[in-house]
Amino acid sequence: MESSKVDMYIMANAKYFPSVQINMIRERLIQLDDSKWAVVQSVPLKDPTTTLIISLLAGGLGIDRFFLGDVGLGIAKLLTCGGMGIWTIVDWFSIQKATREKNLEKLQPFLY
Amino acid sequence: MQTRSKLYLALLFACFVSYCWVFYSMKSDNLDNEAASVCIIKNVTGAPCPSCGSTRSLIMLLDGSPKEAFMLNPLGFLAAWVMFFIPCWIFFDVIMGKETLVNVYKWAIRFLKKPPIAIGFGLLVAANWIWNIAKGL
Numbered sequence: 001m002e003s004s005k006v007d008m009y010i011m012a013n014a015k016y017f018p019s020v021q022i023n024m025i026r027e028r029l030i031q032l033d034d035s036k037w038a039v040v041q042s043v044p045l046k047d048p049t050t051t052l053i054i055s056l057l058a059g060g061l062g063i064d065r066f067f068l069g070d071v072g073l074g075i076a077k078l079l080t081c082g083g084m085g086i087w088t089i090v091d092w093f094s095i096q097k098a099t100r101e102k103n104l105e106k107l108q109p110f111l112y
Numbered sequence: 113m114q115t116r117s118k119l120y121l122a123l124l125f126a127c128f129v130s131y132c133w134v135f136y137s138m139k140s141d142n143l144d145n146e147a148a149s150v151c152i153i154k155n156v157t158g159a160p161c162p163s164c165g166s167t168r169s170l171i172m173l174l175d176g177s178p179k180e181a182f183m184l185n186p187l188g189f190l191a192a193w194v195m196f197f198i199p200c201w202i203f204f205d206v207i208m209g210k211e212t213l214v215n216v217y218k219w220a221i222r223f224l225k226k227p228p229i230a231i232g233f234g235l236l237v238a239a240n241w242i243w244n245i246a247k248g249l
Contacts, residue, residue: 060153060161071221076126078237079163079187081151084133088152 001037006030009041016045017107018100025104028111040110045103048096055095059088064095068102116214120202123213127199130191137167138174160249162241166191185249186240 006029014022029040046068055064062077082088091098153161169188172181181188201213223229 060151071224072217075224079166079190080126080130081161081163081166082153084129084150085152085155086150 001029001032001034003030005037013045015048016100016103018097018104021104025107025111032111036110040107043107043110045106046099048099051095051099052092055088055091059091059095060085064091068095068099070102116211119214119217120205123198124202127195130195134167134170134195138171160241160244162237162244163187164244165247165249170195184247185244 006026009029010022010026017025032040051064051067054067058064059077060082062074062082065071065074065077077083077087077091080087083090149155149164151161151164153159154164163185165185166187169181169185170191172178172184173188173192178189198213205211205213224233
């Protein structure tokens with residue numbers, strides 16, 4: 001794909017991915033065929049800030065984990081009073097990283 | 113790390129913490145003391161969360177009063193089931209070199225993601241939550 005197109009995508013979506021992986025994503029996208037551009041653009045990405053807000057407000061009920069699509073972890077968090085309060089607090093700090101990794105996981109099948 | 117080892121380690125760790133917590137709760141004898149609650153929702157809002165009372169329910173179950181345990185919080189039964197069967201299941205899988213628990217877990221996740229099941233599960237949790245608030249746990 002054209003590097004200008006890829007750079008625009010990266011500029012618009014950099015906050016959705018782990019910063020250390022941005023270069024890898026850029027290189028992979030440049031190598032990608034033009035026909036996959038529409039699919040790559042339509043991959044639904046979760047905003048880390050939204051997840052953080054959900055985690056702060058309803059982390060005790062595991063809603064943040066359900067939002068990310070981790071149903072198993074969501075149920076575990078819900079049925080243990082948010083991991084006895086400790087997991088909730090840990091997630092306040094780690095949920096943004098988890099969201100970025102989840103976004104990368106979603107994009108990965110289209111990069112190879 | 114493989115999904116299997118990761119899942120089993122996480123489950124064993126959760127079971128270990130749960131055993132320690134139940135043991136501590138049984139020994140401390142201050143179950144009704146508000147300050148002893150670890151639930152953030154209860155401590156912040158004063159209202160119980162859907163799973164508040166599970167420990168007390170589990171202890172009642174261990175004391176041999178299942179009816180009172182159910183009336184306090186039915187999730188105590190689920191906790192008892194998980195804490196008893198999951199370590200046995202993991203032990204069986206490790207000994208036999210199988211992945212039955214991982215497969216059941218993956219199937220359960222797919223099953224729970226179906227909209228009618230998810231809605232049903234959500235309604236059950238909501239009903240339990242309302243019951244908890246009404247009971248004033």
